[in-house]
Amino acid sequence: MLQSTTIDVEKIREDFPILQRRLKGGHKLIYLDNAATTQKPRAVIDSISNYYMNYNSNIHRAVHQLAEEATFAYEEVRRKVAKLINAKSADEIIFTRNATESINLVAKCWARQHLSKRNSVLITEIEHHSNIVPWQLVTGEVGASLDYLNIGEEGRIDIEDFSQKVNDPDLKLVSISQMSNVLGTILPVKKMTKLAHEKNVPMMIDAAQSVPHMKVDVQDLDCDFMAFSAHKMLGPTGVGILYAKREILEEMPPFIGGGDMIKEVHKQTTSFNDLPYKFEAGTPNIADVIGFGAAIDYLNTLGFENIREHEMQITEYALERMNELQGITIYGPKVTKERGAVISFNLGDIHPHDLATILNDFGIAMRSGHHCAQVLMERLDVSATSRVSFYVYNSKDEVNILIDALQSARRLFGL
Numbered sequence: 527m528l529q530s531t532t533i534d535v536e537k538i539r540e541d542f543p544i545l546q547r548r549l550k551g552g553h554k555l556i557y558l559d560n561a562a563t564t565q566k567p568r569a570v571i572d573s574i575s576n577y578y579m580n581y582n583s584n585i586h587r588a589v590h591q592l593a594e595e596a597t598f599a600y601e602e603v604r605r606k607v608a609k610l611i612n613a614k615s616a617d618e619i620i621f622t623r624n625a626t627e628s629i630n631l632v633a634k635c636w637a638r639q640h641l642s643k644r645n646s647v648l649i650t651e652i653e654h655h656s657n658i659v660p661w662q663l664v665t666g667e668v669g670a671s672l673d674y675l676n677i678g679e680e681g682r683i684d685i686e687d688f689s690q691k692v693n694d695p696d697l698k699l700v701s702i703s704q705m706s707n708v709l710g711t712i713l714p715v716k717k718m719t720k721l722a723h724e725k726n727v728p729m730m731i732d733a734a735q736s737v738p739h740m741k742v743d744v745q746d747l748d749c750d751f752m753a754f755s756a757h758k759m760l761g762p763t764g765v766g767i768l769y770a771k772r773e774i775l776e777e778m779p780p781f782i783g784g785g786d787m788i789k790e791v792h793k794q795t796t797s798f799n800d801l802p803y804k805f806e807a808g809t810p811n812i813a814d815v816i817g818f819g820a821a822i823d824y825l826n827t828l829g830f831e832n833i834r835e836h837e838m839q840i841t842e843y844a845l846e847r848m849n850e851l852q853g854i855t856i857y858g859p860k861v862t863k864e865r866g867a868v869i870s871f872n873l874g875d876i877h878p879h880d881l882a883t884i885l886n887d888f889g890i891a892m893r894s895g896h897h898c899a900q901v902l903m904e905r906l907d908v909s910a911t912s913r914v915s916f917y918v919y920n921s922k923d924e925v926n927i928l929i930d931a932l933q934s935a936r937r938l939f940g941l
């Protein structure tokens with residue numbers, strides 16, 4: 527059995543009930559759609575049911591024991607998230623529904639205040655729709671412009687081009703993803719933040735694909751905002767994270783109004799709660815935030831350096847094996863160190879949806895389509911790609927089964 531040196535995949539797989547599942551035809555599930563969402567270990571599932579079975583209660587308000595326990599558990603996860611990304615304090619962590627909502631929060635509460643007609647927001651051609659559409663909406667609303675940093679071969683940006691673009695005195699915000707969900711390209715966000723800050727331009731990082739897979743330190747990066755989702759890192763769906771520097775959050779108006787985000791409400795006026803509650807109106811997703819805490823514990827036990835090392839090994843192996851296939855086009859960086867565990871490709875002229883359907887018959891869950899990155903698809907001059915993406919429970923044996931299935935597809939299509 528082929529094994530990674532840093533992570534015991536077989537042992538990890540035992541923690542994931544879904545990976546024991548057999549699909550139609552008796553196939554073992556080979557889950558290679560981790561960039562979309564990841565599977566959940568038993569520890570996460572158990573922590574959610576433990577909350578509902580033993581201390582289900584609303585948080586922050588009541589003084590009874592259940593409320594105290596639920597409040598403590600929920601706030602403990604905020605502290606864990608702060609530690610995970612090395613935020614200065616837990617007050618800088620806002621829970622939202624997903625990374626998309628976190629980016630929209632910044633667009634609505636920060637950008638709307640700071641942008642006027644002559645201003646612009648800068649993003650890249652590599653972005654997920656979540657880091658494009660909110661900026662289109664807010665720039666459209668105020669009459670500002672949305673500018674793009676072109677990407678080169680393999681999805682890299684030209685840092686010279688970036689330093690030229692941040693020189694624009696009307697530029698008000700840069701928002702970029704740290705790791706592409708299509709190409710896997712890792713962007714030099716620390717360097718970019720430094721260059722942006724030299725021109726007093728704040729930096730937002732879409733870390734939906736990076737925080738789950740590598741050590742990310744917001745103080746080291748010095749970014750002003752960061753967004754990511756729990757469900758892409760073994761946690762439940764329905765929990766997003768927005769990090770922002772305290773002084774920025776202090777001056778930002780609230781996102782939505784309602785209970786818990788207030789200090790006092792009178793007939794005509796309201797004073798708002800302290801951070802982070804000012805941005806969390808109404809009953810939050812208590813159970814899933816608690817489940818996210820168990821996911822963070824699980825990942826910390828594995829260690830982010832080990833996770834990254836394992837993913838680099840499996841990606842390198844997959845790239846090597848996939849390159850053996852005649853007629854394959856692989857997108858993104860050739861050097862594993864410069865990419866995450868995401869591989870987009872096309873096989874001859876087989877449509878990605880057809881390929882995904884064939885692979886499904888082998889028990890392989892793989893993604894096909896535009897991956898919510900139509901601007902990037904236009905840049906690559908393709909309408910769709912196939913995409914495999916790995917995580918801690920994927921093995922080189924699974925890569926071998928993927929290659930066999932791709933070979934079968936080639937034969938079926940007479941390639």
Ligand SMILES: Cc1ncc(COP(=O)(O)O)c(C=O)c1O
Pocket residue numbers: 561562624625626627654656657703705706707732734735755
């Ligand atoms: C780079 C990137 N940004 C943002 C998102 C949006 O995440 P969510 O759907 O959890 O809001 C995704 C999801 O695939 C992503 O890959």
